[in-house]
Amino acid sequence: MRVLVVGGAGYIGAHMCKMLAESGHEIVVLDNFSTGHKAAVQWGRLEEMALADVGRLDAVFEKYQFDAVMHFAAASIVGESVRDPLKYYENNVSDVISLLRAMQRHRVMRFVFSSTAAVFGEPQSDFIDEQHPRAPINPYGASKLTVERMLMDCVSAYGLSSVALRYFNAAGADPSSLIGESHQPETHLIPKLLRRVAGEDIEVRIFGGDYPTPDGTCIRDYVHVNDLCSAHLLALNRLREMGSPTFEAFNLGNGQGYSVKEIITAVARTTGKKLDLSVDPPRHGDPARLVADGSLAKAALGWMPKYTEIADIIDTAWRWHRQPRY
Template sequence: MAILVTGGAGYIGSHTVAALLEKGEEVVIVDNLQQGHREALLGGKLYAGDLRDAAFMDTVFKENEIDAIIHFAANSLVGESMTNPAKYYHNNVYGTLCLLEKMNEYGVKKIVFSSTAATYGEPENVPILESDRTLPTNTYGETKLAMEKMMKWFDTAHGIKYVSLRYFNAAGAHAGGKIGEDHSPETHLIPIILQVALGQRAHISVFGDDYATEDGTCVRDYIHVSDLASAHVLAVEKLRAGADSNIYNLGNGTGFSVKQVIDIARKVTGHAIPAVIEPRRAGDPAALIASSERARAELGWKPSHDSLEEIIASAWNWHQNHPYGYSK
C-alpha cells in the first residue's frame, strides 16, 4: 500500500517523502510544481498535476493502492493571502474539498494534514495549547482552519480519520545535504539571513526591537524540517493503528528571538551579517511558541535537532551548495 503526499515536492513535503522512503514506504507524490521542485524528490512516483483536476486525480487513485494521505498542498504566504484571498480559498479550501471527495470515492480513510499555528491568531497562552481558541488574524490561517473543520465533518459523515499538525517555522535542511529550502519569493527568516551571509542581500531587517521579550525582538518556534517530517510519519502510523482523529501542536518548547537567530547565524557562517532595526510590522505578536506536550505523549514525537545552531548549520550547508536554489 502506498502513501500519497500532496505538495510533496515542496520544502516540508520533500523532507517527508525522504523520511517515508527511509522507512521503506511506497510513496506517490502529487504536486502542481507551482512552488515545488522535481529536484527535491529523492524517490517516489511523481504525478505533476492539480488536486482540483478530477480526471487527473482519478488516474492517481486508479493507478496506485493508496491507504493514507499526507496533505501539504497549499499556498502559504500570509501577506499574499490578505491581498488575494480568492487564491487561498480556491487552492487551499476548494483543493482540500476535491481531495476529500476523491478519498471518499476511493475508500481512503486516513489523512495527515499540514496545518499551522496561525489558526490560533493572537495567542491566549504562551506556549499555545491545542485547547486554546482559534481566531485567525489572516486569510491563510483562516483557510487552514476551514480545512481542519472540513475534515472533521468528513470524519463524522464518512469515517475519514485525520491528524492535523499545527506548527510555525520549519527550518534547516536534510542531513544528506541534497534537499533544502528554496522558495520564490523567500519570506522565511533563516534563509533570508543566510542570503546576507552569501552576499545576496546587504543586511537583514529586524522589524521592531521594543517588544515585551528578553531582548526586545519577536520570539518564534524554529523546528528542524526533518523533525517535522518525522511527526507526519508518526501521525500516519498512529492512524494506521486505528487511532481516532486529533489535533497536535508541534513546537520546540522554548522559542528563539530574532536577535538570537542572527547571532547564531553569525557564529555558524563566520559572516558579520549586518542587521538594521526597522519599524514593527502590523500584526506581529511578541511571542509565538506552540506546546508539543500532547504530540510527545501520544505520537511519541521527540525532536532530534532542537539546537538552533544545528538547525542553522544544516541550512547553511544547503545554501552554500545551492546558493540560488535547485535549478538556478
C-alpha cells in the first residue's frame, strides 16, 4: 500500500516508517518539523508542510494517490495543553479536520489514528479496557477524544474506515539505534533519566511519594515503541480487509505497571549508574495508577507485544541515548 505518514519525523512516526518500509509498503512522510527531526526521515519520500495549507495538501494527495493515512502529528504535553488549550485544539482537532477533508476529496477511506489513554481521565478500575468511561481531565485528552468522536461520525457520513489506538506510555527505541526518542523539552520519565545518566544537565523530579501504591509513587504501563507500531501495522491490514466502513478503538499497553521508583531502579541496573532524586509534591491530576487492559487488541488484531519486560525496553532506549543521532 502507499501510505501517508503524518508526523513521520517524530518519535513514533519515524519508527512506524521504518516498520512500514520493512513490510514492503511505500511511504510518504508529511511533517512541518515543529517537533520532528529531519535526520529521522530515513524511509520514504518527504513532503515538508503544514496540514493547514489546504492547497499544498491537495497537491500531495493528487501526486501520490494514497491507499491509507496514518496520523502521529499531535501536540502531546499535558501541562502545556492546560496553559495553552487553543494550541491543542488547533493542532489536534482543526488540523485533523483539514486532513480528513483532503482524504474525503481524494477518496482515501482508510485512517489509523494515534490516540491516547488520556481520553479516559481518572481511572475507575485497576486495568483500563475499552469500556472504561471516557472523561478526559485536560485539553490534550479532550482533543484526542474529539477526533475519535469525529471519526465515528465519518463512518456513515463519508464511508471512512478508521482505527484509533490509545497508547499508554510509549518507551524504548528501535534496536538498530538508527532512531530513538528525542524531545525538546523532554517530558517522559525514561528518556529524562537516561539523558541525566548520560551527563546532560537535565532536571528530573519525582512528583508525589505518598500515593496509595506499594512504594508511594505513581504506577504506569510502559509499552515499547516498536510494539505500538506493530499494532498500527495490524490495524492497517485490518482496514484493508474490512468489507464495510467502521470505526474501532483499541487500548495498547503491556498490562503491567511500574512505579516511578521501580523505573529509576531499572535505569540504574541497565546503566550501572545510580540517581538520587528528591520527592516533590504531587502534580494535580496525576492518577496513582494507569495500566491498560490490552486484551481486545490482542484478540481482534492479533497483537502480541514483543517487549514485555521493562529492562528490555530501557536497554533499547539506553543504546540510543549513549549515541543519539539527532
